[in-house]
Amino acid sequence: MAIASPTSSGRRAAAREHAKNARHAAYRDLVVEAAAEAFARNGVAATKMEHLAEAAGISLGTLYSVYKGKAEIIDALHESRLREIHAASIEAEGAATAPLDALLAGSRAYLAYFLERPDYLRMYLDDGANWGVRRSMERTARRGAVWGDGVAQLAAIFARGIDDGVFEPGNPDRLARTMLAMQQVLLADWYEEGANAPQHQVMDEMEVLLRRAFCTTDARTR
Structure with missing residues (x-):
């Protein structure tokens, strides 16, 4: 069985990390635009994290993986x-x-x-x-x-x-x-x-x- 070289293993790890970061960046942008519409429609105070996850079309867990809370989304x-x-x-x-x-x-x-x-x-x-x-x-x-x-x-x-x-x-x-x-x-x-x-x-x-x-x-x- 071939053993992956440290160099190839490092490249794969870097590629996975890059893909993860790109995915998170895409989620963050998606949430920001969904939040803009939700805040305009319902007001900031009345909009909960659950509403933002639904508006962005992602799970609540995914939302919390990219933003700690509503204050960070507003920022x-x-x-x-x-x-x-x-x-x-x-x-x-x-x-x-x-x-x-x-x-x-x-x-x-x-x-x-x-x-x-x-x-x-x-x-x-x-x-x-x-x-x-x-x-x-x-x-x-x-x-x-x-x-x-x-x-x-x-x-x-x-x-x-x-x-x-x-x-x-x-x-x-x-x-x-x-x-x-x-x-x-x-x-x-x-x-x-x-x-x-x-x-x-x-x-x-x-x-x-x-x-x-x-x-x-x-x-x-x-």
Whole structure:
């Protein structure tokens, strides 16, 4: 009988581990998307782990093998959505060369994501985090890391704009977080007032606020 070499045994073990990790990653993604629909339909508080397993089409045991509980699923959902928001904002900002144009384009992409997904906006607002406060947004490491990337991207735009004389002098990181807080207030009001105002109206109002809050006198009317 042939005896497998240590090298071939190691390769098989590595292949099994890779397959297991891929399977778990697929389950995690499946659960996140099922959770988004279940939370939107029933609310976060009323949705149990049993409901999430059923919605994802997996057993409760499999669900607990990839997530420890509902809090971890909520965190994974927020992380996933924040990555999408960050990617959309970066794409919009990258299409603009001037700092002010990049800031406004990124803001429109950011707002559009939430305005097109009012159910997720409600969930994100109900989470109770203050979007511009580091301590609040970094309560969980994974979500906090993505949020931090977004703040850094905005801060870099503010730094360029300050150097170009477009934005008033200030701490770029603080200016970035102030902008996020402003967007939270505007989106919260939009939702609480019935989510009826057209998207372009919300975006235009945000642009006016951003110009007034951050731009130099000359840049406000450009």
